[in-house]
Amino acid sequence: xxxxxxxxxxxxxxxxxxxxxxxxxxxxxxxxxxxxxxxxxxxxxxxxxxxxxxxxxxxxxxxxxxxxxxxxxxxxxxxxxxxxxxxxxxxxxxxxxxxxxxxxxxxxxxxxxxxxxxxxxxxxxxxxxxxxxxxxxxxxxxxxxxxxxxxxxxxxxxxxxxxxxxxxxxxxxxxxxxxxxxxxxxxxxxxxxxxxxxxxxxxxxxxxxxxxxxxxxxxxxxxxxxxxxxxxxxxxxxxxxxxxxxxxxxxxxxxxxxxxxxxxxxxxxxxxxxxxxxxxxxxxxxxxxxxxxxxxxxxxxxxxxxxxxxxxx
Amino acid sequence: xxxxxxxxxxxxxxxxxxxxxxxxxxxxxxxxxxxxxxxxxxxxxxxxxxxxxxxxxxxxxxxxxxxxxxxxxxxxxxxxxxxxxxxxxxxxxxxxxxxxxxxxxxxxxxxxxxxxxxxxxxxxxxxxxxxxxxxxxxxxxxxxxxxxxxxxxxxxxxxxxxxxxxxxxxxxxxxxxxxxxxxxxxxxxxxxxxxxxxxxxxxxxxxxxxxxxxxxxxxxxxxxxxxxxxxxxxxxxxxxxxxxxxxxxxxxxxxxxx
Numbered sequence: 001x002x003x004x005x006x007x008x009x010x011x012x013x014x015x016x017x018x019x020x021x022x023x024x025x026x027x028x029x030x031x032x033x034x035x036x037x038x039x040x041x042x043x044x045x046x047x048x049x050x051x052x053x054x055x056x057x058x059x060x061x062x063x064x065x066x067x068x069x070x071x072x073x074x075x076x077x078x079x080x081x082x083x084x085x086x087x088x089x090x091x092x093x094x095x096x097x098x099x100x101x102x103x104x105x106x107x108x109x110x111x112x113x114x115x116x117x118x119x120x121x122x123x124x125x126x127x128x129x130x131x132x133x134x135x136x137x138x139x140x141x142x143x144x145x146x147x148x149x150x151x152x153x154x155x156x157x158x159x160x161x162x163x164x165x166x167x168x169x170x171x172x173x174x175x176x177x178x179x180x181x182x183x184x185x186x187x188x189x190x191x192x193x194x195x196x197x198x199x200x201x202x203x204x205x206x207x208x209x210x211x212x213x214x215x216x217x218x219x220x221x222x223x224x225x226x227x228x229x230x231x232x233x234x235x236x237x238x239x240x241x242x243x244x245x246x247x248x249x250x251x252x253x254x255x256x257x258x259x260x261x262x263x264x265x266x267x268x269x270x271x272x273x274x275x276x277x278x279x280x281x282x283x284x285x286x287x288x289x290x291x292x293x294x295x296x297x298x299x300x301x302x303x304x305x306x307x308x309x310x311x312x313x
Numbered sequence: 314x315x316x317x318x319x320x321x322x323x324x325x326x327x328x329x330x331x332x333x334x335x336x337x338x339x340x341x342x343x344x345x346x347x348x349x350x351x352x353x354x355x356x357x358x359x360x361x362x363x364x365x366x367x368x369x370x371x372x373x374x375x376x377x378x379x380x381x382x383x384x385x386x387x388x389x390x391x392x393x394x395x396x397x398x399x400x401x402x403x404x405x406x407x408x409x410x411x412x413x414x415x416x417x418x419x420x421x422x423x424x425x426x427x428x429x430x431x432x433x434x435x436x437x438x439x440x441x442x443x444x445x446x447x448x449x450x451x452x453x454x455x456x457x458x459x460x461x462x463x464x465x466x467x468x469x470x471x472x473x474x475x476x477x478x479x480x481x482x483x484x485x486x487x488x489x490x491x492x493x494x495x496x497x498x499x500x501x502x503x504x505x506x507x508x509x510x511x512x513x514x515x516x517x518x519x520x521x522x523x524x525x526x527x528x529x530x531x532x533x534x535x536x537x538x539x540x541x542x543x544x545x546x547x548x549x550x551x552x553x554x555x556x557x558x559x560x561x562x563x564x565x566x567x568x569x570x571x
Contacts, residue, residue, distance in 0.1 A: 176432065184431035185417075185424060185442060188410070192418040195407040202367055204393035204422035204485060213428065307409075 003157045005275045007150070011163035011232070013271020014170035019225045019244050020251035020263040021177065022218040028194040028258035029214045032106050035113040036091055037222050038245025039120035040084050042238060044223025045230035046124065047080030048073075049133055056128050063129070073139040081223035088219025089212050091116060096215075097208070117245065124238035133235040140165050140231060162232045169228060173221060174264060181260065190214065194258070243286070250289045254296055256306020265304055319378075320345040320489055320521050321366065326375035328358075328365055335361040337545035338375070343489070348515060348522045350536035350553075352529075354565060357542040359525045360402060363491055366523075367399050368392040380488065394422050398487030400478045402494045402525070408467035412458055412477055415466050416449040419484035452480040455514075471498055483518060490514075492524040496531050504528060508535045533557065541565070 022037045050056050053070020071079065095116060099109050138144065144161050151157035181187035190210055193200045197207045226241065251270055255262025270289045277285045296304065319342030328336040336358045343349045351359050364370040366377060368389040377385045384392050398419075407415050424445055426438040453459040456476035461469070469477060475495065482490060495511070496504045508531055515522055526532045532539060533553040541549040541556060543565040549556050556562055 180428075180432050184428075185421065185426050185438075185445075186428045186431055188414055188418055189421050191410060191414075192407050195409060196405055198369065198389075199401075199405045199407070200418065201389035202369070202393055202399050203419040203481070204390050205418070206388075206390045 001155075003151065003155075006272060007157055007159045007163070009272030009275030010268065011159070011166050011271070012275065013268035014167050015225055015229055015232075015267075016244070016247060016251050016271050017264045017267025018170050018173050018221055018228075020248045020255070020267050021173075021260065022222040022225070023248055023252050024258060024260055024263045025214050025218045025221075027252065029190070029197075029211055030096070030100070030109075032096075032109045033113070033249065034096075034218070035110065035245060036116040036120065037113075037218065038241030038248070039117040039124075040088055040091075040219045040241075041222040041226035041229075041244060042124065042235075042241035043087060043120065044080055044084040044219075044226035045235045045240060046128065046133075046226075047083050047223065048076045048227040049135065049230065049235060051076035051080055052135070052139070054133075054136070056133065062127050073135070077224065077227050080227060081220045084223025084226070085216040085218075085220035088215040088222070092212060092215040097211075117242075121238045121242070128238075130237045130239075132237060133230070135231050135234070160232075162228075166228045166232060169224065173224065177217070177221070178260065186210075186213070247286070247289050250293045252303075254293050254303055256303030259303070259305045259307075262303055262305035269304075319343060320380060321523065322376075322378040323362075323366070324376040324378070326362070326365060326377065327373045328361055328370060329373045334545050336365060336372075336542075339542070339545070339547045340375075341540050341547065341550055343521060343523050345488075345521050346519070347537040348511070348524070348535055350532045350539040351523065351525045351542065352527070352532055352539060352556075353542035356544075358545040359542055360493060361545075362542070363399065363493055363525065366392075367397060367491065390422075393485060396486065396488035397491065398482035398485040398489070399491040400475075400482050400493055400495065402497060404471075404474045404478055406466040406474055406478055406481070409465055411463050411465055412453060412469070413446065413449055413462040415477060416452055416481050416484045417445055419481045420445045420449065423486065449484060452484055453477075456480045472503060475499075479514070483514065486518075487520065489521045489523060492522065492526075494525050494527060496526055496528045504531055507531065511535060 019041060022041070023033060026032065026034045046056070050067060051071045052073060053067050055064065055066040056062060095112055096109060099112060137146065141161060147158050147160040148164065149156050149158050181190060189200065189205050190213070192203070193205060193207050193210050201207050229240065229244070247270065251266040252263055254270065255264070255266030270292065273292060274285050274288055277288060321343040323342070324340050326336055326339045327334065339362065351362065353359055361370065365372050368384070368387050368391070371386060375385070376383065379392065379395055379397065382395065384395065407418065410418070424441045426441050430438050450459060450462060453462050456479060458473060458477055458480070466474065466477060479495070492511070496507050499507060511522060512535070514520065536553060538550070538552055539556045540547060541559070541562050548561045548565060549559040
């Protein structure tokens, strides 16, 4: 029973982790929380769905439409995530960069991103309606069983194939991203910009270009996370990303703002704790993430893996 | 204005912050191969001038030429790419990057590896990365920090941070090196060593040096020519002896202290 809950927690925790990575990447470069990330996450799920050639729009403007072609799931996932990434770059260009150029207060940027999130969600609803969309069963691995029993017949630990895929993809994303940031030239430049953008520019680094790249990566990872959730529970409407948006916030604050390992630890922790909530208390589950957050912050204000903030004089 | 003489030409440069004119109609040129000093009382506009030259602050009016090219309004990374390196009055290393990484960041512009090829670890990128690392290690050796290449910059004592910052600026392979108060916080011994070090580095990398310095003996002993700023205006320009005997300079300094 416990093993079963841990497995469920691991799967949802992996999604929290890669969702929160999208926040973390942008926060570490710009010091802002991009609330539009939840909307990009939702868009990613819809993009993949649409690219698979499935019928979208039951009630919206685009009712009864579908693309004239259909891509296999994995190709659609990749292309959908790239489009989500480019959408992130687009938002950066039209909203965040002008605000930055004017030296806008971070609070303004935060509110702007919140407005964006609401606008995007409403546009999705206008276009394709609010119905639940489901990827066809077995879309990711045709012919694979729907679930695998890792326990025994007496004490089953059943993990659905969709959950296994989520965990595997999350691990892959984490490995590639960690390697990229810590071991490549561009990753090093990214870390330099996150520590001191002005000095980086004086060393010949085009900071705007790196910020664009960060928004792309964030959007890409968000798009993948959205699709994975869609694969697991279906696309439950344009508001899919909103609850993740808030929980993702708890994850990054819990793990430590701007810390990539922090986002992973925070995500897994919240996912597992939520999965351990007994069925009778399940309606309080969402409150739990914030309760953990509150308790941890009392003891460690910088989050689990964050660096203590030192006030500059 | 002619753009043929001088590695760096500053023409009628003005920068106002609201009502305060921090740099007021300043013109001079720094010739290739010289060590050029910029002095003046506190608040004279020296650091603002550095920020204008490196593109951090756009000028209100005036022109800047570097290597014969008009760089007025260019962005900092574009100017850095042309070959201008800089250190700061308050050291600005990347505190959580290692010493080696700090230096390697400055080599960014001299390598061609892209995002995707870097992640894939293609042979050309791996070779490029290895060469960059060796070069960076060499620069750390030159400033006697090679044995601590893997230590995060924030763990270095003050003097070592200063030298690390210079090594990082040199990794840009600049033609012109701007040093903002390199002797700040150093003891007399270290100050004496600094002049020798700057001369050595200048010869070895065939640099032109533009430096801000408060410590008068250091400036007089080190610089070929000196410009003096006071309240944003250029009040004297010449060799150390000329500047030292200039009545306007004497007044600016004595007036400041009384």
